Amino acid sequence: MLNPFSSRQRARLRAFFSKPANIILVVFFVALCFLTLYPLILLFLETVTVHAGKEMRATKLGAGSLTLYSLERIFATAKNSYSSLTFYEPLMNTMAVAITASMISIIFGGSVAWLITRTNLKFKKFISTVFVFPYIMPAWTLATFWQTFFKNVNVGAGTSNGIMASVFGVYMPEWFVYGYFPISLVIGLHYAPFAYILIGGILRNMDANLEEAATILKTPRWRVMLRITLPIVKPALLSTLLLVFSSAMSAYSVPVFLGSPVRYYVLSTKMMSLINNYPGQGYVIAAVMIIFGVTILAVNQRITGSRKSYTTVTGKSSQISLVNLRKLNVPIAVILTVILLMVAVVPLLTFAMESVIIKAGDYSLSNMTLDFWIGTNLDYLDQGDSTGILLSAKVLKALGFSLLLAITCSVIAGTSGVLVGYGIVKRRGSKLATAVSNLSFFPYLMPSLAFGAIYLAMSTRIPGLQGFVVLALIGSVKYLPFASRSGVNAMLQLSGEIEEAAVIVGVPWYKRMLRILFPIQKSSFLSGYLLPMVSCMRELSLFVLLVPTSNTLLTTMLMQYSEKGWAQFGNAINLLIIVVVLLVNFLVNKLTGASIDKGVGG
Amino acid sequence: MKKFVSLLLALMLVLTSSFAMAESVADLAKAAESMTHDELVEKALAEEGTFIVYGNTSRIVTAAEAFSALYNIPFEGSNLKDAEIYTKLANEIEGKAKGADMVMIQDGASLQSMAIDTGYLVNFVPASVKATVAEGDQNPLIHQFINKVFIWNNKGENVPAITNVWQLTEPQYKGNIVFKAPDAEQVNMNFLVMLTSEEWSGKLAEAYKNLYGKEIELGDCENAGYKWIAEFLGNCVFGNSDTTLAEELSQETAAGKLGLFVLSKLRSSSVYTENLTVGQYLASETGTAIEPFSGFMYPMYAMLSSNASRPYTAMLFIEYLMGADGFHPWGKSIGAYSTNTAIAPLEGDLALDVWKSSLVMEDPEYILDNYEDVYSFVTMYLQ
Numbered sequence: 006m007l008n009p010f011s012s013r014q015r016a017r018l019r020a021f022f023s024k025p026a027n028i029i030l031v032v033f034f035v036a037l038c039f040l041t042l043y044p045l046i047l048l049f050l051e052t053v054t055v056h057a058g059k060e061m062r063a064t065k066l067g068a069g070s071l072t073l074y075s076l077e078r079i080f081a082t083a084k085n086s087y088s089s090l091t092f093y094e095p096l097m098n099t100m101a102v103a104i105t106a107s108m109i110s111i112i113f114g115g116s117v118a119w120l121i122t123r124t125n126l127k128f129k130k131f132i133s134t135v136f137v138f139p140y141i142m143p144a145w146t147l148a149t150f151w152q153t154f155f156k157n158v159n160v161g162a163g164t165s166n167g168i169m170a171s172v173f174g175v176y177m178p179e180w181f182v183y184g185y186f187p188i189s190l191v192i193g194l195h196y197a198p199f200a201y202i203l204i205g206g207i208l209r210n211m212d213a214n215l216e217e218a219a220t221i222l223k224t225p226r227w228r229v230m231l232r233i234t235l236p237i238v239k240p241a242l243l244s245t246l247l248l249v250f251s252s253a254m255s256a257y258s259v260p261v262f263l264g265s266p267v268r269y270y271v272l273s274t275k276m277m278s279l280i281n282n283y284p285g286q287g288y289v290i291a292a293v294m295i296i297f298g299v300t301i302l303a304v305n306q307r308i309t310g311s312r313k314s315y316t317t318v319t320g321k322s323s324q325i326s327l328v329n330l331r332k333l334n335v336p337i338a339v340i341l342t343v344i345l346l347m348v349a350v351v352p353l354l355t356f357a358m359e360s361v362i363i364k365a366g367d368y369s370l371s372n373m374t375l376d377f378w379i380g381t382n383l384d385y386l387d388q389g390d391s392t393g394i395l396l397s398a399k400v401l402k403a404l405g406f407s408l409l410l411a412i413t414c415s416v417i418a419g420t421s422g423v424l425v426g427y428g429i430v431k432r433r434g435s436k437l438a439t440a441v442s443n444l445s446f447f448p449y450l451m452p453s454l455a456f457g458a459i460y461l462a463m464s465t466r467i468p469g470l471q472g473f474v475v476l477a478l479i480g481s482v483k484y485l486p487f488a489s490r491s492g493v494n495a496m497l498q499l500s501g502e503i504e505e506a507a508v509i510v511g512v513p514w515y516k517r518m519l520r521i522l523f524p525i526q527k528s529s530f531l532s533g534y535l536l537p538m539v540s541c542m543r544e545l546s547l548f549v550l551l552v553p554t555s556n557t558l559l560t561t562m563l564m565q566y567s568e569k570g571w572a573q574f575g576n577a578i579n580l581l582i583i584v585v586v587l588l589v590n591f592l593v594n595k596l597t598g599a600s601i602d603k604g605v606g607g
Numbered sequence: 608m609k610k611f612v613s614l615l616l617a618l619m620l621v622l623t624s625s626f627a628m629a630e631s632v633a634d635l636a637k638a639a640e641s642m643t644h645d646e647l648v649e650k651a652l653a654e655e656g657t658f659i660v661y662g663n664t665s666r667i668v669t670a671a672e673a674f675s676a677l678y679n680i681p682f683e684g685s686n687l688k689d690a691e692i693y694t695k696l697a698n699e700i701e702g703k704a705k706g707a708d709m710v711m712i713q714d715g716a717s718l719q720s721m722a723i724d725t726g727y728l729v730n731f732v733p734a735s736v737k738a739t740v741a742e743g744d745q746n747p748l749i750h751q752f753i754n755k756v757f758i759w760n761n762k763g764e765n766v767p768a769i770t771n772v773w774q775l776t777e778p779q780y781k782g783n784i785v786f787k788a789p790d791a792e793q794v795n796m797n798f799l800v801m802l803t804s805e806e807w808s809g810k811l812a813e814a815y816k817n818l819y820g821k822e823i824e825l826g827d828c829e830n831a832g833y834k835w836i837a838e839f840l841g842n843c844v845f846g847n848s849d850t851t852l853a854e855e856l857s858q859e860t861a862a863g864k865l866g867l868f869v870l871s872k873l874r875s876s877s878v879y880t881e882n883l884t885v886g887q888y889l890a891s892e893t894g895t896a897i898e899p900f901s902g903f904m905y906p907m908y909a910m911l912s913s914n915a916s917r918p919y920t921a922m923l924f925i926e927y928l929m930g931a932d933g934f935h936p937w938g939k940s941i942g943a944y945s946t947n948t949a950i951a952p953l954e955g956d957l958a959l960d961v962w963k964s965s966l967v968m969e970d971p972e973y974i975l976d977n978y979e980d981v982y983s984f985v986t987m988y989l990q
Contacts, residue, residue, distance in 0.1 A: 087983040165861065265845070266845065364877050390665075570851035
């Protein structure tokens, strides 16, 4: 009998696979290669393939033939400044937005994190609770709010006034209402909680002895801050910066709302406008976005590599003296509270308001109706639907589908996260563990829209990879980084002895996981389930290319309504999504103690 | 010997019947074009399963609902975007999965290149309308035309009552024209492509001469069509939805502004219709037409899927759609025009012929051949 392995090799293999951690790592290594690397290859193939439709006319080739047409159009077509307008300018805009947005996130989120963990600021509980709202809510929430609030007759299409102009008589200039500034600001505010959670986590867990030692030696506060606190959180800061940068780069809904009225294109919006007529060119842009993502991963890897030496200093210091803000305390607290109300609460009230008025801009009682919520026979409105959203079978079906998808993704991603965490920590330092760790983090850096494009390319080649299956698959893979991160963190905190005791008395692996490891770190693990669920409920970019129809998910339905201009139904659905997401977050938090900040926090 | 003949006959019967079973939807449709209404009904009712329709208009679902109630046929209707329809069709047909029986869609150029060249969609003209639908509208079968026309706000002192499209390129209109971004809606791009054709660039050159009394200077532009596109788009601000454009343009705050959008939006309850004037309506009243066009018009096609599992039901539905009852969901308000001349236009609206002669119409072949050039030209003016 032919046997490629010698008996010694066989024995080593058997020994290798007798450890559950190894099996987990091998399984995930193979699965993740298939789910991230294979589709990547397909994507690159799509950039050199002729697609049915206008590409066939342009290239005079049959569908499926190989061509450099799309690459040439995107990178090197001078006629009508095509490449420059379609690619280079949007690329510059994307960079500008992503850099500004990540700076805003870091500065705002970081300052609040410092205020909450290191000072005696008032209203801490309120601020820390509400601060994460913008991250939980869909990104376009703030964008549409910004538009409704600041639009006026002098800017964009310029035909009607928003609240600021009609109520306060203040007409903001165009750069303030549309384009680079508001896009960067809104994305920055959306990801500020992310920075807050990451930096706050470090500050909270950081050994405060160093700071205290300095304080005892009468070092001035600012010096402690500059020489001790900042250097310690610097790797976390940089890492957060890169993560936010990569998310901001692929933001799609915010530039659609705040960029398109003034034709301010970024890569994501350009890609979407190309994908219907010239899919090849759309895929080229997706590929560029991914190359950026991978570069960021590499940079991040170097930084987090050095970060490890800091986090080994963990173990909470018993006491840390909080900075007394004195006279500044109340003003800072009030300003923060007002900002948070503007960012997290007022938009919701605006949506509620906009969902009950018939003619835009007229806030008199006679122009109000609850029909968009609970009406029937609404043909008189001529807005597509004939029943209010709470009675509409279509909306309820989408709500059910969205919830089912969110739960599925959270179960798959969450469970995988626990397993990956176990595998990586048990085999820490091995090549396989490092590879799986990188692969499981990789999807985070894939811009959502581009990742969707990859799976679209894959779904046209693999039968059965359609509808719910492909959505659940991509959701699980995309959110795995959150879950595996909290899985790794939870496992790192567990001493190996706990499991060893059970190993000695011969408790099987699955029992050790279910009876010992999971219960001890329940809330950390569950946080790894919560974040994928919440993210999935409010996700648009990732799914927009893959949904069977726009009516499949609440978020894609919302986008369609907004495109059709059915504003009131749109606002009502938007509010429904936010309420459901907040409710899910609240319930899971109350029932299990899991929370978003634990899921992300380092 | 007798036995042998009967065996042979039986074999032939089996062969022909199995051959008949393999008959394509296209063959069935061809054969059914001479069927009477009753024959179609009989064949349709003999079919099984859910009848599935896709359309890029929300009203297709209303029409399918009424049809389903009439014949007691279970149905599923989806209002999808064009691109979604093509993706789904491709997946269903290549994967031989149950899917659409019938599709209603706009944008003739994409239809040609995505669905007709590929054989995904099949044409069917019901016998009932062969005589009442213009021959040019029969292949592929056009169910209705929809128009996008110049409409302006009639409040204030500077009412933009234009009589020549070149007026729109003048400096006073800078920022005062609203138009849905042509990269956000295909039919808008198709309209711009058509303007570069010999016919329309010629008419535009003539209109220029009529307005300014001199020949047009083209500069870098290839023809008067390109020139007008450049200057018109330069004055435009772009919206994302015709509904929103109509709503906003109808506000008192929009005095002095003009838009080019779907006429049917005037029926919307969120629009202050009284604040808006439709260029072509005014032109028909005063007898002074807008030179050389008062907007554009695009067809909405009704076709069978080559993958239909209820082909006869789909044919019956098309027959239903082409009649007065089937057209009602669209025809009850202005801005939609049945190609069936037996259906009169709505009172207060103009007849299809009048619109056809004053609007820019699509030519799918011309659009496909020139799309790339115009698309990249237009991109320059979308910034």
